[in-house]
Amino acid sequence: MPAAERADPAPAGNGRLGATVFAAERQLGGGLTHMRTLLDVTDFGVLPGRHIDATPGARAALRAASDVAGPVVLRFPPGEYHLWPDDAQRRELYVSNTVGDDPRYGVKAIALVVEEADDLVIAGEGARLVLHGLQTTFAVIDSHRIRVEGLEFDFAVPTVVDATVVDAGVEEGRAYRQIRVPAATLFSVEGASIRWHGETLGSGEVAWSGRDALEYTQIHDPARRRTWRAPNPLFDRVRSIRPVGERDVRIDYEHAEEPSDLGLVYSMRSTTRDHPGGLVLDSSDVTLSRLRFRFLHGFGVVAQMSRDVSFEGCEFQTPPDSGRHSAGFADFIQFSGCSGRAVVRDCLFDGPHDDPINIHGTYLRVAGQPDSRTLELEYPHPETAGFPQFSPGDEIEIVDRATLQAIASATVRTVRQPSGRDHDQPLRTIVVTVDAELLGDLVGRTAVENVTRTPIVRIARNIFRNVPTRGVLVTTRRAVLIEENRFERTEMAGIYVSCDADEWWESGPVRDLTIRGNEFIEPGGPAIFLDPRNTRSDPGHPVHSGVVVAENRFVLDGVSALDAKSTHGIRFRNNGIVRLGRPTPDIVLQSCSDVGIEFDGDEPPAAPLAGSPPSGN
Template sequence: MKQKIALCLLTSLIFFNTLIAQDTVSVAGFGYKPDSRINAVPFVQKAIAACKKNGTKVLVFPKGRYDFWPQYVAEKLYYESNTDVIPFRRCPNLFEGVNNLMVDCSGSEFIFHDRMQPFTIDNCNNITIRNVSIDWDIPLTAQAQIMVVTNEYIDIAINATESPFIIEKGKLVFVGEGWKSEWWGVMEFDKVTKLVAPGTGDEGCLGGGYDGYTAAILHDGLVRLNYNFKRKPAVGNYLVLRHSARDHAGTFITGSKNVTIENMNMYHNAGLGILSQYSENLTFRKVSVVPNPAKDRILSGHDDGLHFSNCKGQITVDSCRFAALMDDPVNVHGTSVQIIEKLGDKKLLCKLMHEQSIGFTWANAGEKVGFIENEAMNTFATGIVESWKARDSVLFEISFKEALPAALAAGDALENLTWVPDVLIKNSFFGSNRARGILMSTPGKVVIENNVFESSGSAILIPGDANGWFESGAVKDVTIRNNTFNDPCLTSMYQFFEGIISIDPEIPKMDIAKPFHRNIRIEGNTFNPFDYPVLYAKSTEGLYFNNNIIRRSNRFTPFHKRQFMITLEACKKIEIAGNKLEGDVLGKNIRLVGTPVSSVKLGEKQGIVIAGKQ
């Protein structure tokens, strides 16, 4: 009897292990050995194909270093939002039409060579990527330390092993694995704090108009830049030397649903960090877009950290970290288009306006579209799509089930109200980046809570425009609560840096009767400003700034032109109550511009007064 029981148990165990083996595929099973430095691309392609064919549930990368070279990569035409248009994207890890798959990288280090897109998730459902670090041996942006500063020249030290360079026609040119590109942009970071150097901002540490410089190699990676630079950087500080384009995302998610990225270190990439477009239900947990601490680098990722364009469902960003980016850690928006011509009482010819937002299938039958007047940017009516047809990558025809509004005219804009997400951002750290911390443009429900902000520009920007970037999404329900805004916020000059929280849509002609944004609650937060502006709001109805702590910092010297703590332009239904001011807070005042005093409910015992009206 005991032998029969043991035999049954053994048979069951064999069956169970066989089941596990069928449900799990390892890249090692296709012959790849981590840490070998050989090209992992063909091995990974075979493993992904096997997963897709067999309906595998788990793809495992045994822990180690994996090197990805351009040879054998899949090349695909993708129109990627806010990214340069190029003929093909290189996709070494392409998941296309894959469903119900967990990709566990086991804490591995993925190292990429030349320009490519580390992960691409195309038309997938229920897919998770976890436990991986992404980096380049030769980064696509260089850095240098400032050694000597004079009125005639600046000497900088470059690690020529990590960032090889040459001097070509007097200009500093970086060369890599299959590419070379000339230096054209710069950021300065403090040598001690590793923050964006206060006061540098978009002017750069060298000031504008330095095209007249000439470069010369002195010795051992020391380069002399001959020029009387407008802005003199500080000796010992670091420069990030941008020389590359924005042509591949670190991870690209398109046409997909229920995607989770967790425990990912995005140390470097060739453009936006993780770009999601036309996708639904996305979760990012413990994603770090920061400099690689093992390599003593200043710059992380590249441009934005997490970028969402025309998504829907629920977006969750939880316990993530961002630092030293060349743009915004989180950006959520739609894409508005301009009306070129009325083709009938139900049909329009429209144009995708921004050069980095073309080629989209902008709408499908049955989707809801808003009609936006150009001047006040008011969404004054909606329609349901009957059909959509592209003429080319820029122009398209769109027909509606009902007659178009009589007031709709060429020059007005459309927004797709079907592709709008709800957003939850919590427990995350937004370090010192060029520009902002969060850009939020969605009419869905938004909660931003329990985060720490140290961006060098505005911590949170709620924008909106149908005239420049054409990024749509007037907000309707935003809660910003229990966050800490530290004093690095607003230390440099950028576009849209009117306050630590800046509600600043680009509206050609504001009309208080037609507010752009609505229902924004800023409650229970702690602000540590060194300067005047804490909150700036434009064209907003229903703004609540309650029960916040505002604690003065003396770490930096005030410089902002806006010497009011709160500024309200063309706003109504405002409540400011229960706030506590600590220390010598600057301003303690509210400026009203085109905003009636009667629209502001100002609580007592705050020490805040209405000091200016225009």
């Protein structure tokens, strides 16, 4: 963006002069406020409704809010604000499930940074923040008692291209399609190819670009209200491409096979998760309330190494009548290595490119054992590295990677590890010393989990729709309650419980999981899938335990209500199952024990896989 179009922040101190103090009786965001200092971003040169860069003024306002001693409210008045990356704050940060330690992406641009703040409310009912280029929408870092409410976030040019087939057929012996893209999508036709691209930044560079099908595609069928991953035929054997008006493109092919995808939406993107969509890092008591995420670039909102984080009443969905379908580049919400309570309630999840909710820890592979009390650990997955995992006093559990059974536990005494904020230490290795003598053959065959940083979870009254994967992934040993949610046609399982020390390395086992009062409408895989990735299982030594599935409603077509492996103590009761199509066992069990199943009326019993112990009542 040209420098002349950017707003300059107000001179130092102007925002303070405009601040007011208001008293105890005002109700804000569900909590009673007492003598809160009120700051307004307009006191810092940020004006809604103008297509200028609000980044410098917003940064000054956030800095002033963090400097106030005592409770603060920072207000964004209703209106539209534009945030460009040219003057965004930049931080070297390493975030789970993104780009690992790839040095090309270590530094992130962040539109709004809340850092070292305490007791701050950011209130923005009616405020719409439009991001440009590639950025993280917001980051809460090293902060406590933070509430962000009412804001709407969107991107001027989303990094996912949603192309709808609006016409198709065969003319003069050749097939053709006409595709339509949203008004926000920028492109140019170059010969028999399309170049999709972002905006031109103040540096003169284009924010991003790619050609034709890009690197990844998922397909959405608005009529059937399903979304799935599949190959992209739009750019196969292309003869010519030409624009038809401002938003339509006609593609002619070398073949005469009539397309059968009229009305389908092809959602295309790259596969590089260079930014988290939002970030809550090393913070506690953070609530995100009534936020509307119209698009998130990168890897969703990540809560990492934080405590007591809640999402309430948030909406992850594209703007109505925008022609867009994809509200996210990957996941919507991820909790990684968190503790305290992880709460997601009363939210809408519509149109991600991966899982709406994923809650997990991270297994580290044991790569060395210098002595009987010291372990050299490593991040084995290329997309996760660079952040700290342990503090002195944390309890760790060492598991056999093949069975996922615990073989030892200990308490951390000292640790040498990356900071997550720089590359001064090796980014893939961590060295811990513990308080106990360990076995001497742990290298390679074992993995370590920090069991102190595992949260209690509540996921309640959310709606999941147009999901190409699972609705909820959760692996934590503390109490998990998933209740009164509606899962609409997830392409895979509605709820997926893994535990994996071989692929994604997402830990750990569940010990107390209650799934009750939910609706599972035509999932593409088992509605509830308990699928630990152990390669050797024994019913006498299960990975998961303590699972109650009660009072749920399942509408199924060719899949099971529950598919469970290596789980002890399943209780399946008072559930209603409606079958629409192919008959399939309601329950599938493998290497499970102490299973109690109660069906209403004359419903048939489960059909365990061969070799599984029989179910009991």
